Structures are given as structure tokens and as C-alpha cells.
Amino acid sequence: MSRVVVVGGGPAGAATAIALARAGRPPLLLERDAAVSEKVCGEFLGADAARLLAGLGIELEALGAVPIRHAVLAAGRWQAEAALPFAAWGLPRATLDAALLCRAREAGAEVRLGAAVASAQEAGAGWQLRLGSGEVVEASRLVLATGKHDLRGLSRGSAGGALGLKLPLHGSLPATVALLSCRGGYAGLQPRPGGGANLCAALDPRTPGVAAAARSAEALMAHVARGSALAESLLAGLRSALGRPLAVAGVPYGFRHRGGGPFRVGDQAAVIPSFCGDGVAMALASGLAAAAAIDAGDPAARHHACWSAAVAGGMRLAGLCAMLHRRAPRLLVGAVSIAPVLLTTAALQTRLGAMPSRHRCRALVADSTTSGRS
Ligand SMILES: Cc1cc2nc3c(=O)[nH]c(=O)nc-3n(C[C@H](O)[C@H](O)[C@H](O)COP(=O)(O)OP(=O)(O)OC[C@H]3O[C@@H](n4cnc5c(N)ncnc54)[C@H](O)[C@@H]3O)c2cc1C
Incomplete structure (x- = not known):
């Protein structure tokens, strides 16, 4: 049946x-x-x-x-933090x-x-x-x-859009989700259980530098780090667990x-x-x-x-x-x-x-x- x-x-x-x-x-x-x-x-x-x-x-x-209790937004030299209104x-x-x-x-x-x-x-x-x-x-x-x-x-039947990239990282972060502006989009960076962090970006694939970021962990970290002073300082203390990011194209x-x-x-x-x-x-x-x-x-x-x-x-x-x-x-x-x-x-x-x-x-x-x- x-x-x-x-x-x-x-x-x-x-x-x-x-x-x-x-x-x-x-x-x-x-x-x-x-x-x-x-x-x-x-x-x-x-x-x-x-x-x-x-x-x-x-x-x-x-x-x-x-647990993640705060969110911080960053772009260029600017940054703003707020406590999350929920767990x-x-x-x-x-x-x-x-x-x-x-x-x-x-x-x-x-x-x-x-x-x-x-x-x-x-x-x-x-x-x-x-x-x-x-x-x-x-x-x-x-x-x-x-x-x-x-x-x-x-x-x-949806027209494709963003390129999603994800990179697990070694190192430690505070209990905060960081939303980091960068060329062609933004990245989220937050801690993982047992140490380590997750970097995940949604980017316009037509932006210069994005194709290279999709092919190499180092290039992705550099692309995100160029977007804000906060990203640069957070990523400086982390290293990639993979040679290249996981990717998904055409996110509608x-x-x-x-x-x-x-x-x-x-x-x-x-x-x-x-x-x-x-x-x-x-x-x-x-x-x-x-x-x-x-x-x-x-x-x-x-x-x-x-x-x-x-x-x-x-x-x-x-x-x-x-x-x-x-x-x-x-x-x-x-x-x-x-x-x-x-x-x-x-x-x-x-x-x-x-x-x-x-x-x-x-x-x-x-x-x-x-x-x-x-
Ligand atoms: C860059 C980015 C960042 C995101 N960040 C967050 C976040 O921080 N928090 C959040 O809540 N959401 C986030 N999302 C969204 C979230 O990832 C998705 O909404 C969620 O995964 C959708 O779940 P799903 O079960 O529909 O699909 P998926 O999780 O994609 O699961 C689909 C499953 O179907 C299987 N599959 C596919 N094709 C076949 C087939 N032909 N036969 C059999 N199996 C198949 C796949 O292997 C997969 O296991 C993010 C998305 C992107 C792109």
C-alpha cells in the first residue's frame, strides 16, 4: 500500500x-x-x-x-551591540x-x-x-x-539569488552573534559548542572577490575581514577548519x-x-x-x-x-x-x-x- x-x-x-x-x-x-x-x-x-x-x-x-545573548552589527569602523530580546x-x-x-x-x-x-x-x-x-x-x-x-x-521556478558560504573555524568567541557587513553582502559569526565558531555569509555572486571567496577559506576570511574593523579583529583569532567553504548557489x-x-x-x-x-x-x-x-x-x-x-x-x-x-x-x-x-x-x-x-x-x-x- x-x-x-x-x-x-x-x-x-x-x-x-x-x-x-x-x-x-x-x-x-x-x-x-x-x-x-x-x-x-x-x-x-x-x-x-x-x-x-x-x-x-x-x-x-x-x-x-x-547560549547566545547578544547581537553586534558592524560595518567599516562602526559597530552597535544590543542584548537579544529572546533566548x-x-x-x-x-x-x-x-x-x-x-x-x-x-x-x-x-x-x-x-x-x-x-x-x-x-x-x-x-x-x-x-x-x-x-x-x-x-x-x-x-x-x-x-x-x-x-x-x-x-x-x-524562482530566479536564483545569493551565494551562501559556510566555514567552521577553530578558536573561541564570546556568546554573541556578530553580523558583519562586507562587500556584496554580510556574514554571520557565532560560537559553536566545545569551542570553535561558525562563519556563514550570504553574498551577491557578481561582486568582485566573491568567486575567489567561494573557492578558498583564506579568501573568504579576508573578504569578510575587509568589511569591518570588528570582523578583522574577531577573525584574526580564528583559523579555518576546512580548505574551502561549503557553498550553495542561487538562494532565492x-x-x-x-x-x-x-x-x-x-x-x-x-x-x-x-x-x-x-x-x-x-x-x-x-x-x-x-x-x-x-x-x-x-x-x-x-x-x-x-x-x-x-x-x-x-x-x-x-x-x-x-x-x-x-x-x-x-x-x-x-x-x-x-x-x-x-x-x-x-x-x-x-x-x-x-x-x-x-x-x-x-x-x-x-x-x-x-x-x-x-
Ligand atoms: C547563508 C545562509 C545562512 C543561514 N543562516 C541561518 C541561521 O542562522 N538560522 C536559521 O534558522 N536559518 C538559517 N538559514 C536558513 C536555513 O538554513 C534553511 O531555511 C533551512 O535549512 C531549511 O530547511 P529545509 O529542511 O527546508 O532544507 P535543508 O536543510 O536544505 O534540507 C534539505 C534536505 O533535502 C535533501 N535533499 C535534497 N535533494 C534531495 C533529493 N533529490 N533526494 C533526497 N534528498 C534530497 C538534502 O540532502 C537535505 O538534507 C540560512 C541559510 C543560508 C543560505
């Missing part, structure tokens, strides 16, 4: 699988990587992500996450994704690693998937949780899916500018909302319309903040140094918890996080 198939084992796919299994519909989850790996991500997890993870059975402290943490994505897939298995989902889906097409009332190995899998419902990667024939910031087709979750449904660091929370919440919609027999188009409307306001504000930081970084840093409340307000208003509550899918998210039926 065919069942729900979730393609992709990141936060969105794992959250969908856990919620479906708890609802008595254990799905098959197919993840192309043979072992859980690092993802291009700043690894900043705010209070929304922590609340959603707790509902899925994951306590960040128990996984060794580093936040830093945790390597490999640790988080492994814990989520473990919970999915415990809840009853079948999780297959090393199972890359090559294509999917509608077949009768369901879907037929072809794996890279040639195996064919039938699905009653299909959940697309492939993140930044489109499946052949089911592309998001601001994208929201509004059509039908398979159920799309996480970055397949909407991509919030990573400047505000709420992508993982949105991935988890969209997975929970999709699972609730599937359980209720809702069509995918209704779920997408609802999710898109629920996150539109927060995403617009996040886009505005990212645009200001890109186009007028010194002005933004100067304004925050005079009124730190600007930073705390923007941080609060781009959180999932601040997005409008009148939409039905938000209610579904709340239900499914608080009343796990395992």
Missing part, C-alpha cells in the same frame, strides 16, 4: 515525518546523503526554533547548544539534523539515508518517484522538503510558493532572508503545518496559500532589514548604535511567533506542537 513519502531529511522533512508518524500515518522519508552532513547555515536558533524543537522532543541544552542558541546543523532524524525514526517513520530521488511525477491519485538507484517508489501524498535543491520536473530570498503540486515545506515553501536567522524555525513550522493539512485531507494548494499568507509580513520586514544592511550598512549600524531598540524590534518582528495568528495553518502548527499523538 502506498503511503506519504517525504523527500529530504533536513529540519522541514524531519518535522513533517515526526508529526505524520504521531498522527498515525508513519511516512517514508528519503534523504540523499548517506550520513547526516553539515549544511550551509548560520546555525543561529531563536526562541521559536527552540519551542518547536521542544515540541518535537529535542532540548537544545541537552544537545550541548551554546537564542548556536548548534551545528549536523547535530541538529541527526537528532531530528532520530526522533522521526523513534516516532515510527521509516528513514532511508543514501536514497536520492531523481524525479517524481503524478500517477493516478498519487505520485511515482524514481530514485537514483533506479528503484521506483509509490506515494499517496508527496512532501517536497529538498531545501535549496529543486527536484527535476518540480522546480520552484523572499520566495514564497503559492501553487499546487506536491506539499512543499521548508525552503521549498518559502525562503526568509537569513539575516534574521529564522529559517530553521520556519522549516520546522511549515513541516508541522503540512503534516496537519495532510492529516485533515486538505489539498496542497490550500496549505501553500495559507502558509504563504501567514509568513508574508515577517518575510517582507526581514527583506527590508537585509536590503538596508546591504545598501546602507553604516547608516543602519549608526542608527542601531543610537537606538538599540531598532535591532531588538526587528529581531522580534521577524520571528515566526510575531507573524499573524489569524491564519488557520498557524493554529494547526500550535496544535501539532503541543499535542503530539505518539
